Amino acid sequence: MRTRNARLAALRSFLKYAAHYDLTALIVIQQALAIPMKRFDRPVLGFLSREEMQAILDAPDARTWAGERDRTLFSLMYNTGARVSEAIGLRVGEVIVDGAAVAHLHGKGRKDRSVPLWRTTVSLIRNWKRRLAFTSEEDFLFPNRSGGRMARSNVTQRFELAVSAAAERYPQLASRSISPHTIRHTTAMHLLQSGLDISVIALWLGHESSATTHMYLQADLAMKERILNRLQPMTSSQGRYRPPDQLMQFLMSL
Missing domain, CATH: 4.10.910 (30s ribosomal protein s13; domain 2)
Known part of the structure; x- marks a missing residue:
């Protein structure tokens, strides 16, 4: 459709x-x-729990060159909510880890944004930069084996390996459709669940309009359930108070 x-x-x-x-x-x-647009059902956004996301981040073997690159790449994507194209296009000089740590991302439509980095992400990037000795600030931060830009298909392949490894701890991951873009959805949902304002999340993700970000409100069923539990229907009766037997015996003895 x-x-x-x-x-x-x-x-x-x-x-x-x-x-x-x-x-x-x-x-x-x-x-x-006059021909109308066809209506269609929007699929529910898929995202990962914090435990599932952490298991995927921990899956790559940091003792190897590719493993450390993958772990740092996926961690930065989770931190910033970056699209795959934004993450693999990052240059060494565009990620600042000294002082106010920040990543300068180049989004769709030549729209740039700067996203702050968590301490854990900064630590991973510093360790990864040590492996990238003799590189200039114009080189790619997450290169392929030949030093060039990683392909989107390469990121997908490496991410699938991480998901497969994480599925040993969380078997439900094996039956779900998970792609590198799921990390972006996961970032948005975790920021929302942490109480961050929807307009701030829109800036974090680089959405042109905050209306795009509202789809995450529709997807968070857990948040809806918590709100529902706090409310009672207007038509619901409070019920008649029934005192416990001990209270009744005390009152009868007066």
């Missing part, structure tokens, strides 16, 4: 343009513009 709607949107744009140049086709154009 999404593909159909995308094609229909492109067709509508063209027809609106054509209407200014061919008045004889206005009737046909109006009929085409």
Whole structure:
């Protein structure tokens, strides 16, 4: 349905343009513009619990070059909520670990944002930079074996290995559809559950509009359940008070 709607949107744009140049086709154009968009069900966003996310971060073997790179990469993605393209495009000089630690990300539509780094992330990046000896600030922070930019498919492959290893502790991971983009959803949900304002999360993730971030409110069933437990329906009766037997015996003895 999404593909159909995308094609229909492109067709509508063209027809609106054509209407200014061919008045004889206005009737046909109006009929085409009257075709409605197809409705479709939006899938529920998948995200990981804190324990599941930590198990995936701990899965790569930090004793190896690739393992330490993967652990640092996934940790930075979880910290910043970065898209895969933003993370693999980072240069060494764009991640500051001295003083106010921050990562300068380049998002969609040439929109840049700076995200603060946690102490654990800073520690991982410092250790990883020591393995990247003799590199300049213009080199990629997370290169492939030849020193070039990692491919998206390479990140997906390495992430699947980490998920498979983490599934030994949490078997439910093996039956779920988990991709590197799930880390971004997980970051948003954990920030939301921590009480961070939705507008701040939108800035953290680099959303152009906070309306995009509202989908995480719809996905957090646990938060909805907690709110529901605090409320009682307006029509519900409080029930008649029934004193315990000991209280009744005391009152009868007076």
